[in-house]
């Protein structure tokens with residue numbers, strides 16, 4: 001915690017500017033991809049997503065991901081909360097959606113959605129094959145955590161928005177687990193801390 005007299009920056013050389021991520025590429029990657037609150041939530045309580053409005057994203061972001069996504073892998077809870085498979089990227093993307101569930105028998109038949117009751121490794125194999133060389137987007141914290149354990153996540157791709165939720169579904173909920181060290185892909189310094197400065201808006 002800096003004191004009132006602490007210098008604004010630490011060290012003799014200015015910290016390099018953290019660059020934005022480059023545009024996403026369609027390279028057959030397994031992406032764990034989310035818009036995330038500053039405190040690490042990707043959904044509010046009860047799968048609430050109304051907090052995601054009112055933010056600006058870099059121009060062309062939706063088109064970028066619509067063009068590079070070949071298939072989507074999610075979990076049953078997310079599907080049950082938002083069963084519209086055509087709603088990925090607001091309808092800008094259409095393609096095969098795979099949903100992991102232990103009880104596919106009671107899943108409502110949904111065009112474009114395949115319900116899988118298999119090992120996550122097999123689900124990734126199926127999803128990547130369907131993606132046809134583009135990326136497989138994992139839109140589930142639960143499934144992503146399982147894939148991370150098996151070292152099947154190629155990239156964690158986050159759009160961090162200035163809001164605090166305080167409750168809901170975390171990107172990575174792993175009580176009792178050990179820290180998972182990551183390599184930052186923005187810029188040259190792969191261990192750089194990301195500095196964020198915000199003010200409450202009062203709303």
Ligand SMILES: NC(=O)c1ccc[n+]([C@@H]2O[C@H](COP(=O)([O-])OP(=O)(O)OC[C@H]3O[C@@H](n4cnc5c(N)ncnc54)[C@H](OP(=O)(O)O)[C@@H]3O)[C@@H](O)[C@H]2O)c1
Nearest residue numbers: 034035042043047075076077078100101102139140141142
């Ligand atoms: N912020 C964003 O950008 C963003 C993007 C996409 C989604 N989301 C949100 O993410 C949330 C997803 O929540 P979540 O991760 O808690 O739930 P989830 O992954 O959608 O669903 C979890 C369920 O999936 C099934 N499942 C998971 N792993 C399985 C496996 N290995 N085999 C078989 N079935 C398996 C299980 O269901 P059963 O036991 O019932 O079969 C499990 O209870 C949603 O609220 C969604 O809106 C946010």
